[in-house]
Amino acid sequence: MSDSFPLQKLQNITTPFYYYDMELLERTLKTVSEEAQKHGFVVHYAIKSNANPRVLEMIRSFGLGVDCVSGFEVQRALDAGFKASGIVFAGVGKADWEIELGLDNDIACFNVESVPELEIINDLAAQRGKTANVAIRINPNVNAKTHHYITTGLKENKFGINQWDLEKVTDALNKMKNIKLEGIHFHIGSQITDLSSFQDLCVRVNEIHEWFVSQHLAPRVINVGGGLGIDYEDPDQNPIPDFEGYFKVFKEGLNLRGDQEVHFELGRSITGQAGSLITKVLYIKEGVKTKFAIVDGGMTELIRPALYQAYHKIENLSSAAPEEKYDVVGPICESSDSFGKAVSLPRTSRGDLVAVRSAGAYGEVMASQYNLRNIPASAYSDQL
Structure with a gap:
């Protein structure tokens, strides 16, 4: 016991x-914050993993942003006191009201998963006389080596835009007056304990990033998602994941330019x-x-x-x-x-x-x- x-x-x-060990949550947040700050990385908490009000209160106290996948999560984050400027909104099926909620609150960024979604965001932003910041979610076709239900980065997947469609995306972006390309976004899966999957991701991100630069589209943000796993077998021996090793992979593996930022969307590894x-x-x-x-x-x-x-x-x-x-x-x-x-x-x-x-x-x-x-x-x- x-x-x-x-x-x-x-x-x-x-x-x-449900019983929450708030001292462990605090130690975990302290670790992830300190390790991310060493490299100037930005962490958004993936609220889908746990939206308990007291848990959110502690996470907010550490200055993390929030990664949302529904309008309801955006609203919960706002109600919990998170700044709209730290909220990113992903998800393959954003309803109009959800997009409007994000626009009306001037959230940081929409992670866009298809050209039709890009068109709707542009139209809704135009109706409001606003410009929407977007990050294009791209499938890097990297195997996360995890359960097939929680692998999200392969080419045959409902999430994200495949690389052979990127020219369609850039053509659309060039025609849209109410969209600003803020970043490129990736997420290969969840409960990943083999860090080599993230090394593979870095290789693909660098290749895709170079392509965007060649198109004279230099994204300010490289968002590599989350997915870091926890030790379900022995939670007492390994209560806090290896954030140091995880962030080190991206520090060493990504080729950044100038003032680019690297963003993460961590959920399970923080609250699990x-x-x-x-x-x-x-x-x-x-x-x-x-x-x-x-x-x-x-x-x-x-x-x-x-x-x-x-x-x-x-x-x-x-x-x-x-x-x-x-x-x-x-x-x-x-x-x-x-x-x-x-x-x-x-x-x-x-x-x-x-x-x-x-x-x-x-x-x-x-x-x-x-x-x-x-x-x-x-x-x-x-x-x-």
């Missing part, structure tokens, strides 16, 4: 709930390890060969195992008995509602408190009300 959980205090809270789903054991069910620990949290609170077959470390916080193996499953009426199979846990009984670790990214923000369940409350280490 991890020493970072105040068991007695947690036992008084109605389960299931700071959150856990705390759930209580309802029943121990004996199968023919399998013991099931049935808990009161499920895929409605943390969908990643059901959606991606993702691994999360599971700990029994309230038992120190000899270990046995359990399938840890939830109460939702779906066969995929399982957190883990053949999980080694101290002998587990009804009422034990279980932590599903590394749930600070894509946990709370992806919660649903399937089976008419309530969205759980959150608890914070600095308020217990």
